[in-house]
Amino acid sequence: MIIPLSLLSLFALLGLGLLASPYPYLAPGAVLGLAGALALYRRPAWGLLAIAALVPLEGLLKDSLLSGAKLIGIGLALILALQMAVRQLPGERLQSTHWRLLVPFMALYLLSFWTTDSQVLSTGHLREFIVGLVVFVLTLLIGRDLNLPMLARIVTVSACVTCLFAIFSTKYQEQGRASAMLDPNSFAMLITIATPLGLWLAIKSRQIPVKLFWAACCLLLLAGMTKTESRSGLVVLLISLGIVLYNYREQVAHVRPRHLGFAMLGLALLLPLTAAVMPAGYVERIQSLVLLKSGVNAHKDESLGRRASYLVVGKEMISDSPLLGTGPGTFPLHYAQTGFSKAFSPVNSKPTDLYRRAHNTYLEIFSETGLPAGLLFVGMIALALRNFWKARAAWLEAGNHDQADMMTHLTMSMMAIGLFLMFLSAPTHKYLWLMLALSSVVWRQASEARALGVKA
Template sequence: MRRRPFGRHGTAAGGGSDGPGSDGPGSRGGADGRGTDKGGTDGYDAQAAAAPRRVGGRVPGAGPADHRFGTVIAVGLTGDGRPHRSGAGTLLGALGLAGLAATGQTAILLALGLAAGAGLLAVLIAAPGAGALALIAMAQLDGVVEIANRASPVSLFKLLSAATLAALALLLARTKARTGRPAPSGPVVLSLFFALWVALTHFLSPMGAAGREQTIDLLSTLLLVPIIALSLGTARDLDRAVLILAASGAISALLVLLEAKGGIRLTPVIDAQDIADWRGEIRSSGGSAENPTTAAQLIAVSFMVAVVMALRDPARRWLWAALAGLCLMGLPLMGARSAILATGTGLALLAWRYRRHPRFPLAMAACVAGGLALLPFVPASLWERFDVLGDLFDGGNTSDRTLLRRISYNLIGLDLLSQNPVFGTGPGGFPQHYAGADYRWYPGRELMPRRLHNAYLEVAAETGLVGLGLFLGALGGAVTMALRAARGMGAAAARASALGHALVVFLVASLFMPNEDIKYLWILVALCAKAAWLARKDPA
């Protein structure tokens, strides 16, 4: 896995998370169809006569379900219904000839790899949503995926992202009809403008190579927005995405339980310093390749999705409740204060929105009972982590250097923003300035470069107020659209509610970590926009 020069959340040597021991570096690696009218021919055959003619991008006599995203792509790829040469078939044939011509072992392996890639591309063309759903599943369970990555020369997530983008590009190039495709939503458009602004600030920045990797990581993460927006076009796709969000968090929480209570670790350690310990207690990242704090925030997102769906989906209430229970048992064992605070904020918002529901008192009683049942799972170190927060109100006299570092992060970020409020320092600029001589006397400061543990202030410091405005516009627009769509009573409103509340949880958590390049943030933005559009299109 390609690593950053100074880690995701810390130094080159590593570090902890948001606990009192350290700050914790992390590491991460890292279409709808447009139908085509080719026109007819002067000849006549039975097959052409039997094929339905497209009128204005629609097939006469077909119901609304026939014009879903996948159906439109299928019709678009076949034009007016007559058989024609397939670009994918031609490509497969060419690759087959290349494989036969290969004589050396390297050439054979290359031919097999190209053939597998062509097969994957064909699958994604036939089912565009499959690639996006797989990417959503891999986003939180990237620690599990790392097992396969170690046997592969290329990151599987990046490979699947590239294949999905290629499939979408082929579909868009070969089809013209816009049936079944939503107009670009505000959050999607703003996220794309934010990506352009990030690239611009990088080119204008004097950071050069020091910020190149951060820029590439952020831009590659932002690609998830158009991938999801173009790939997931039906209510069934979105329902699967919501289930994957909740289930992946439950799986990660189960791995936390196995490691914390049974001493069994099934996933590889990406960086030994990522699994930080404080006062003798190891902090697990579960199924994630992130540091324990970020991994806990991802599980908090999954928990909120499962809780809301348990309230809004009676048919599968016990499934959602079981997933939420697993997430809740694993969450405190990870020792992340920010994840606990964000989860509490999400639950408070949920309680406020449902305060007039006839079953609200029963739900509150269940929450209290669940909290009491959870107490045995709370390690003593987590209570100590919250206890040291009181030191901030005791003249700032604290042994927790994490708190001092966080104060310094924000003070330095504000100073950098004041120096260049329009373009900022450029992506990846904050860690270099943090380690510079100008800020060497700030409290808790360390010698090695570190990122600003506040996503909003880091975006402002590195891309200026323009970048911050685009960033907040995309996030705020996604939350607003989802929560407005959640006012209905159907399944579409339930999905929008779950995604909207989950994004709120992650936005609160981002006050304490540099989450602007975490995959889940932009996955949630795209899903919220898609859920709001589907709720308007088909509220059932």
């Protein structure tokens, strides 16, 4: 009770100070801050859930100097640091299988930062990277208290709300493609992360109305994917759906012939409807993937040609600086110095349009921080997938099939992130670092449950 009372006194003094100041209208903010601080102190997991809920809405709040996610993150970090200082939170929670890869990665990252070709770009990149590291540490500390079904609900609903804005408002579209004030591919990545969680909710819900609600959310996410016109998103989504069918293959095998007939009828109605409502531009973009059989032709598909140019520039950067790279965040600088930047820039473009990111996180990491750091980064993602899958096996041994299925869907979401990083520059994405930390947490929990089951 000492800490909550000290917080109460602090905010009371702050409120009185604001009332006596030239800005008395800010005093109610101190009351709201007090309520939020006490809520986070008693239920830190709520703060992490709030951060996860706000990620799909970041595009709507990107113009604000201090967003809700930043306020919650800063407050949560301070509260958890205070709880660890007074030993209310055990330091053992910081244990993770990722530290053995993350520590050397950060050492190489800082060495690359020290030898960077552009201190300004690298400083901005480091600032964003610190946010990801903070989310990683917060998830390690709070993960054991996190309600995974609630996390699935929040991520799914938040992504669906963003889909509604992006589908029905041209303000949240970019040249006809749904973007939700983000890059269309970034929005597609959010959808591919949320869809496996929405499918888990639809499959595991026992009440028919609730099951239908989550099924409708999944359909809305699919509709949002078509509006993004993201080819990479479609590929990742199909892979995820294939994993779902494989995971539930035993249940599918027990479907009766009459139920199979209804399923076939549903597909016969759904597929033509999907083809009819799918944007013509999306169909053309999907058909353009056939061009890859005969090589990339920039005249037929400028997007594919531009991505091929990123690979050429990245290869040259790696050849010039294989050990430490050219510095975090410096890929746009090197790309702007090539002829590709002018060749693929739009007519009447601004000078800033020449500075393009690689749209490939792995390529950026390898070229900007060097081959050793790139291998460590890839290893962290592979380790997260391994942790989720080992957690699934452990829950199966413990006899908890529902938790095992949850691990399967979390694996799909993590795989969606890992695959999408090949098409998107997002090394500091909050969901990436949340899932990296969560993989260690669920693996420890599953191991403990398996040990208890064996003892029993």
